[in-house]
Amino acid sequence: MEKSDTIRPGEQTLAIDPATLADAQLAFIGQIASPWSRREDCPKNMREARLRARPAAILIAAPFRPALAGLAAGQFLHVLTWLGQARRDLALQMPRHASQPRGTFALRSPVRPNPIGLHLVRILAIDSAEGRIDIDGIDVLDATAVVDLKPFFETADIPPAGPFFGGSPGGEDA
Amino acid sequence: MEKSDTIRPGEQTLAIDPATLADAQLAFIGQIASPWSRREDCPKNMREARLRARPAAILIAAPFRPALAGLAAGQFLHVLTWLGQARRDLALQMPRHASQPRGTFALRSPVRPNPIGLHLVRILAIDSAEGRIDIDGIDVLDATAVVDLKPFFETADIPPAGPFFGGSPGGEDA
Numbered sequence: 001m002e003k004s005d006t007i008r009p010g011e012q013t014l015a016i017d018p019a020t021l022a023d024a025q026l027a028f029i030g031q032i033a034s035p036w037s038r039r040e041d042c043p044k045n046m047r048e049a050r051l052r053a054r055p056a057a058i059l060i061a062a063p064f065r066p067a068l069a070g071l072a073a074g075q076f077l078h079v080l081t082w083l084g085q086a087r088r089d090l091a092l093q094m095p096r097h098a099s100q101p102r103g104t105f106a107l108r109s110p111v112r113p114n115p116i117g118l119h120l121v122r123i124l125a126i127d128s129a130e131g132r133i134d135i136d137g138i139d140v141l142d143a144t145a146v147v148d149l150k151p152f153f154e155t156a157d158i159p160p161a162g163p164f165f166g167g168s169p170g171g172e173d174a
Numbered sequence: 175m176e177k178s179d180t181i182r183p184g185e186q187t188l189a190i191d192p193a194t195l196a197d198a199q200l201a202f203i204g205q206i207a208s209p210w211s212r213r214e215d216c217p218k219n220m221r222e223a224r225l226r227a228r229p230a231a232i233l234i235a236a237p238f239r240p241a242l243a244g245l246a247a248g249q250f251l252h253v254l255t256w257l258g259q260a261r262r263d264l265a266l267q268m269p270r271h272a273s274q275p276r277g278t279f280a281l282r283s284p285v286r287p288n289p290i291g292l293h294l295v296r297i298l299a300i301d302s303a304e305g306r307i308d309i310d311g312i313d314v315l316d317a318t319a320v321v322d323l324k325p326f327f328e329t330a331d332i333p334p335a336g337p338f339f340g341g342s343p344g345g346e347d348a
Contacts, residue, residue, distance in 0.1 A: 070280030106244030
């Protein structure tokens with residue numbers, strides 16, 4: 001959840017600003033209620049959010065509540081958010097504590113052409129009529145907009161068997 | 175990848191059409207090259223796409239290619255697509271072979287308020303200068319728009335230990 005208008009040494013902008021493009025339009029379906037109102041307090045990724053063990057909630061706007069039918073406590077859910085405070089025009093970024101810049105698409109930073117956040121959370125309780133989903137925690141600021149909810153499915157969302165070269169400890173901290 | 179203007183028995187529309195809202199704007203960063211040009215041939219989910227074992231590719235537009243730095247063959251990647259052919263206004267849907275309707279947010283159907291697809295793929299090869307990422311397969315039609323790429327991280331993207339009630343065999347087939 002880092003917003004900055006300044007560019008650090010080693011960082012590089014794209015040749016265009018994606019914020020000036022409008023190929024498709026999003027509708028906000030609700031917002032996050034989280035304990036984090038200041039950027040410096042907010043967990044930097046879902047691993048940190050889970051370690052802090054501070055529950056949060058997804059508040060779904062009234063017109064979208066009928067679409068919650070079938071979700072239940074205990075399920076894991078992908079939450080897609082809109083991290084609209086971040087700049088969108090960086091090609092290379094210098095993560096904190098990194099020794100060299102990395103491409104935006106190799107990072108989970110909110111600074112990206114389309115600032116959609118992807119967060120795997122667990123449903124603690126759900127009240128569909130009120131549009132409230134209590135969750136185990138999340139790594140976004142209070143009042144962050146929500147654009148989609150998707151059920152997690154092991155068969156689709158876990159890498160299939162085979163050599164695995166993905167990720168490195170701390171690598172998601174961007 | 176099912177588009178339909180007709181509503182099946184048991185299905186229900188939202189009180190508003192999300193396509194009429196414009197809370198945020200997306201920039202397309204590229205498109206998918208897949209073997210699937212007809213909806214009836216397209217795998218219905220990533221499990222099916224992997225079983226078919228038909229490689230595909232992500233073609234990134236020139237302005238966004240510098241942001242690919244750091245991605246490498248072997249890595250798993252979340253691809254976010256824009257499934258713009260689907261209607262967006264269903265609250266309850268009747269998946270094929272289902273006995274009763276389910277809420278949109280309990281399904282992975284492309285019919286949803288914001289038709290963003292989430293696909294976990296493996297990078298087979300990458301040519302950043304050409305903007306081409308060869309992948310193991312994907313469950314979308316040829317020429318589907320791409321809106322984001324995110325590295326998969328085990329610490330963030332796999333459910334933490336504990337009771338797990340998510341998913342059921344075939345449940346992601348929507």
